[in-house]
Amino acid sequence: xxxxxxxxxxxxxxxxxxxxxxxxxxxxxxxxxxxxxxxxxxxxxxxxxxxxxxxxxxxxxxxxxxxxxxxxxxxxxxxxxxxxxxxxxxxxxxxxxxxxxxxxxxxxxxxxxxxxxxxxxxxxxxxxxxxxxxxxxxxxxxxxxxxxxxxxxxxxxxxxxxxxxxxxxxxxxxxxxxxxxxxxxxxxxxxxxxxxxxxxxxxxxxxxxxxxxxxxxxxxxxxxxxxxxxxxxxxxxxxxxxxxxxxxxxxxxxxxxxxxxxxxx
Numbered sequence: 001x002x003x004x005x006x007x008x009x010x011x012x013x014x015x016x017x018x019x020x021x022x023x024x025x026x027x028x029x030x031x032x033x034x035x036x037x038x039x040x041x042x043x044x045x046x047x048x049x050x051x052x053x054x055x056x057x058x059x060x061x062x063x064x065x066x067x068x069x070x071x072x073x074x075x076x077x078x079x080x081x082x083x084x085x086x087x088x089x090x091x092x093x094x095x096x097x098x099x100x101x102x103x104x105x106x107x108x109x110x111x112x113x114x115x116x117x118x119x120x121x122x123x124x125x126x127x128x129x130x131x132x133x134x135x136x137x138x139x140x141x142x143x144x145x146x147x148x149x150x151x152x153x154x155x156x157x158x159x160x161x162x163x164x165x166x167x168x169x170x171x172x173x174x175x176x177x178x179x180x181x182x183x184x185x186x187x188x189x190x191x192x193x194x195x196x197x198x199x200x201x202x203x204x205x206x207x208x209x210x211x212x213x214x215x216x217x218x219x220x221x222x223x224x225x226x227x228x229x230x231x232x233x234x235x236x237x238x239x240x241x242x243x244x245x246x247x248x249x250x251x252x253x254x255x256x257x258x259x260x261x262x263x264x265x
Contacts, residue, residue: 009127014223020139022215025198027157037194039095043071049102068175076168189238
């Protein structure tokens with residue numbers, strides 16, 4: 001009973017993260033810009049690092065929003081950039097720049113190593129009712145926006161239509177989600193929730209709704225297992241959840257490969 005009470009908010013946090021990130025992951029996989037989440041999240045983390053360096057920890061959210069808008073503006077031009085250079089390479093350079101900048105900035109703060117670790121791993125075990133409420137409001141508003149204009153947003157990813165304004169709105173909404181997500185779960189878990197549930201769904205279907213349902217169900221099951229095991233064994237939560245959902249993906253991928261191989265014989 002004690003474990004159930006302790007894990008209820010981390011579980012709700014995982015539910016919210018899986019629901020919103022699997023949706024964005026579907027778009028990201030279709031676009032072929034797999035590491036954009038990692039890059040954008042780390043760029044936002046650079047803003048968080050600067051807030052510590054400037055002694056403005058209480059204004060951390062303002063720094064995060066500012067860097068989210070800047071990052072979204074840069075990534076809105078990914079299709080134009082891809083005409084001149086491999087877009088994944090550009091996204092990788094943006095990530096390395098953000099990570100290197102964060103390390104340099106945090107090296108000049110009193111608790112830089114602990115702060116960097118918190119940005120990477122988050123603090124999902126220590127979520128409060130207030131954290132869950134704020135995340136729910138942000139994700140609900142952005143989710144509603146994407147539902148209302150779903151044809152527009154699906155068109156920019158699946159049909160390469162609608163132009164720079166909708167590109168910016170897509171990346172801005174994604175960045176605003178990441179501002180909340182990085183704070184509550186850290187970069188590692190956020191990246192795994194973006195990519196792996198959508199990848200699992202794509203093992204079985206390319207239809208958006210079915211893909212999302214498969215990713216949500218399996219992602220939630222792996223998250224519950226990781227949370228419980230983390231609590232029982234006193235292990236770091238985010239890395240254990242990431243490992244759990246990765247193992248599920250590898251298992252399902254292997255099963256799919258074996259089944260396909262047998263059918264081809």
